[in-house]
Amino acid sequence: MSLDAHYFDGHSSRRHPVRLTALDGALRIEGEDGAHTIPAADIRASEPQGSAPRTLRFAGNRAFCEIAQGRELDALLAALGQRDSIVVRLQGRWRWVFVSLGVVAMVLCAAYFWGLPWGAKVIAPHIPITAMRSISEQALAQLDNFLFYPGRLPPDRQQKLRDGFRALVVDDPELAAYGDRITLVFRSAPKIGPNAFALPGGQVVILDELVQMPGSNDEEILAVLAHELGHLACRHGIRQLIQSSALAAFSAAWFGDISAAVAGLSTMLLNSAYSRDMEREADGYAAATLRRQGKSPALLASALEKLEAFHSAKKRLRDEEGANDEAGKFLDWISSHPDTAERIQHLRAAP
Numbered sequence: 001m002s003l004d005a006h007y008f009d010g011h012s013s014r015r016h017p018v019r020l021t022a023l024d025g026a027l028r029i030e031g032e033d034g035a036h037t038i039p040a041a042d043i044r045a046s047e048p049q050g051s052a053p054r055t056l057r058f059a060g061n062r063a064f065c066e067i068a069q070g071r072e073l074d075a076l077l078a079a080l081g082q083r084d085s086i087v088v089r090l091q092g093r094w095r096w097v098f099v100s101l102g103v104v105a106m107v108l109c110a111a112y113f114w115g116l117p118w119g120a121k122v123i124a125p126h127i128p129i130t131a132m133r134s135i136s137e138q139a140l141a142q143l144d145n146f147l148f149y150p151g152r153l154p155p156d157r158q159q160k161l162r163d164g165f166r167a168l169v170v171d172d173p174e175l176a177a178y179g180d181r182i183t184l185v186f187r188s189a190p191k192i193g194p195n196a197f198a199l200p201g202g203q204v205v206i207l208d209e210l211v212q213m214p215g216s217n218d219e220e221i222l223a224v225l226a227h228e229l230g231h232l233a234c235r236h237g238i239r240q241l242i243q244s245s246a247l248a249a250f251s252a253a254w255f256g257d258i259s260a261a262v263a264g265l266s267t268m269l270l271n272s273a274y275s276r277d278m279e280r281e282a283d284g285y286a287a288a289t290l291r292r293q294g295k296s297p298a299l300l301a302s303a304l305e306k307l308e309a310f311h312s313a314k315k316r317l318r319d320e321e322g323a324n325d326e327a328g329k330f331l332d333w334i335s336s337h338p339d340t341a342e343r344i345q346h347l348r349a350a351p
């Protein structure tokens with residue numbers, strides 16, 4: 001084991017290039033002026049300071065050597081039986097503690113941003129719809145209490161939409177797990193405006209305001225409902241619920257207390273908190289459903305355009321009036337669908 005170093009004689013500042021070798025428990029210093037050997041017991045190594053070179057001093061002698069830090073020096077010192085002091089070793093270890101803490105923090109972040117969504121995706125298909133059904137029913141009851149009114153569309157209008165909706169659902173293997181639990185629920189919510197949403201238990205809520213939106217037609221409304229069915233088929237609501245209230249869902253499963261999960265669900269619906277990927281997945285599902293029915297995915301695109309235009313106008317009006325009403329808090333369709341333009345483009349480009 002040998003390495004290059006600089007030797008200072010302790011009298012002048014001149015440095016002499018030397019070659020250091022560990023030999024039989026002693027240090028052999030070999031330079032242009034010859035070689036000499038120093039017993040390991042007479043050697044004192046300086047403590048490592050950052051990346052500065054370390055010095056080896058020799059007992060009863062003003063001479064010293066300067067050596068660059070690195071594995072070679074560590075090996076040489078080890079061969080000479082030199083050990084770093086406890087402090088130095090602990091300092092080294094502290095560095096590892098910080099590195100480990102950093103790694104743990106990164107793992108936790110990864111678990112939150114990727115692990116949790118992944119886990120939710122894996123678990124979601126195994127959660128029985130019946131369990132989701134009762135949470136959804138309670139969430140709907142809660143929304144009925146403070147936000148929804150009963151739907152007021154004429155019965156024949158409701159029936160026509162129900163028939164169209166039934167045709168979207170029928171024979172769809174991806175919705176088979178829901179059995180006959182997929183129902184169209186009519187409500188009115190002036191504070192929310194035109195919208196529809198799916199509860200993970202299979203209830204698809206359609207607001208009168210969507211049906212009555214100026215310029216809307218049944219084909220486009222059904223395209224929106226197909227998108228909502230996409231959220232059901234892909235179990236987005238369940239996944240979102242698992243993610244946003246993992247602990248609440250856990251306690252619901254174990255302790256039967258589902259109040260936290262119910263609160264989580266109604267909040268989630270009000271904030272329309274599906275991720276961008278989920279919206280795109282539901283769009284893809286709707287596009288496939290529409291194509292299967294011989295219709296164009298562009299129907300959903302134009303529905304989205306009209307929704308966007310309607311809600312933008314409404315938001316402008318609210319802003320102009322400086323209104324600080326409750327409506328602003330609920331389901332701000334514009335802010336919760338920032339990528340609508342991109343979705344519309346994507347749907348129009350679909351074959």
Ligand SMILES: [Zn+2]
Binds near residue numbers: 274
């Ligand atoms: Zn959606």
